[in-house]
Amino acid sequence: MMKCVPLLSRSQLHKSAGWLLTAVLLLLSTPLQALVLRGQLQQGGMVIGQTRAGVRIDLDGQPVRVNKDGHFVIGFGRSHPATALLTLRYPDGRLLKKRLVIVQRNYAIQRINGLPEKKVSPPPALAKRIHAEALQVKAARAYNTDLPWFFKPFIWPVTGPITGVYGSQRILNGKPRWPHYGVDVAAPMGTVVHAVAAGIVRLAHPGMYLSGATLVIDHGFGVSSSYLHLSKILVHVGQRVRQGQAVAKVGSSGRVTGPHLDWRINWFKTRLDAALVAGPMPDTKTAN
Template identity: 40%
Template sequence: MIKKIFLSCFVLFYLNTGALGIEFFGKFTEGGIIKGKTSFNSKLFLDKKKLKVSKNGYFIFGIKKGRTKDIEIKVLTKGGSQIFNKKIEKRDFLIQKINGLPKKMVTPGKKALERIKKEQVFFNQMRSVNSNNEFFYSKFLKPTTGITSGKYGSQRVLNGKPRRPHMGLDIANKKGTSILATAEGLVTLAQKNLYFTGGTIGIDHGHGITSVYYHLNSLNVNKGQQVSQGEVIGTMGSTGRSTGDHLHFGIYWKQIALDPELALKN
């Protein structure tokens, strides 16, 4: 009898450790970024696909704008498995009208389209990096100072024509204002003059997390360079498709654009 009680207690204890063996930080909402920690030897599955867990048990993933379906997270440990079904909070996004843009910037010509297509390769490559670095786990730093002039997810109407939503955070200040790396990482993109984004930097922080900085006036770093959090990587400008001096700051998880404002809280 005593043995039986002991055994059932043991089983309960084991299940409990399973339940306590994982933590999530962040908001389960459109554009949200979820960081977490589990035991290093746990296996994680996000929507039935394997999710990378670092050697210290850290993991991260993002939630696409427009997602309504619950997210399924399965944790597999030596003690058993557990499934979490997380509801996604719906959001309302702004509509932003911008007029007075040069026509070629709103509707690119044939030559420009060829250039855009070529440049798209840089972005796809940058967002395909899936390193084992765990720099993403430190709290993200706001990369510059200024006023918020554009928000994540806002629908853009350029010269009266509806365009893709704005997938980053715009911060406006004087030309030449310092731009800092939001977290430690490896520079995976550094280009002075891209069609849409002008002076452009991308930094890999590990596990598919990339931060991007657009419209820069000058670049202080090169591709392949390691940067520390808070390091000056460039200066603010208005290069590419831009109507004034500002930084477009973006955070990606793989190819999915996340809300930088949510990322900065996490």
């Protein structure tokens, strides 16, 4: 039977039992090489790992932050190949290379042809603004804060019908658009948005062209959450927030058709599937 080194207290584990049902547990047998991975080994998944103190880790050749207790986090993007290479370097110099199998997913692809060209490409002046705003979001997601807020299971920021999913993509006149990386949850204008985990606010922008009022919260180790199309932001850059804190209100700012929350989880540049990472949405009256 597999043995798991718990990363959470018993009560936290109990609370997250549903989430753990989808978790993958992996333990390498020799005690000196102990490695436990918990999460989703699939495209869009986030995996929390634990190994021995002092071990250095690379994922696909990139160094991964490991804390003094041997805890770390890794994530897999929308198009991650079918395997990933995790390299562990032990303090005594031994090297362990572990090939991880990453489950491949199918995404909804919608092809629309015969559209007028101006509906497909933004005018150059707008393209410049969109690019500048994307750089601000990128910078907000680049923090590598040594605080482990992401170890605690995430909560949903709002509840309601899911109207958009991770990974879907439209191909307009044969040109692939950016895939949709968020989870869209329909909710009335002004509905309170809760922080999915504790963290530090890194971006609180009142109005970007595409995403409208946009909030990014840093949860440590490169894990961040983004909240788009808000009508109001209730926190400021640099502010510490706790899990569940009211941080914003649902809106329809930016390029949208109606009020909803588009929320995302990122691991540095890698966009993860927030619905997968947070687990099933809790039952609510509004979710009918």
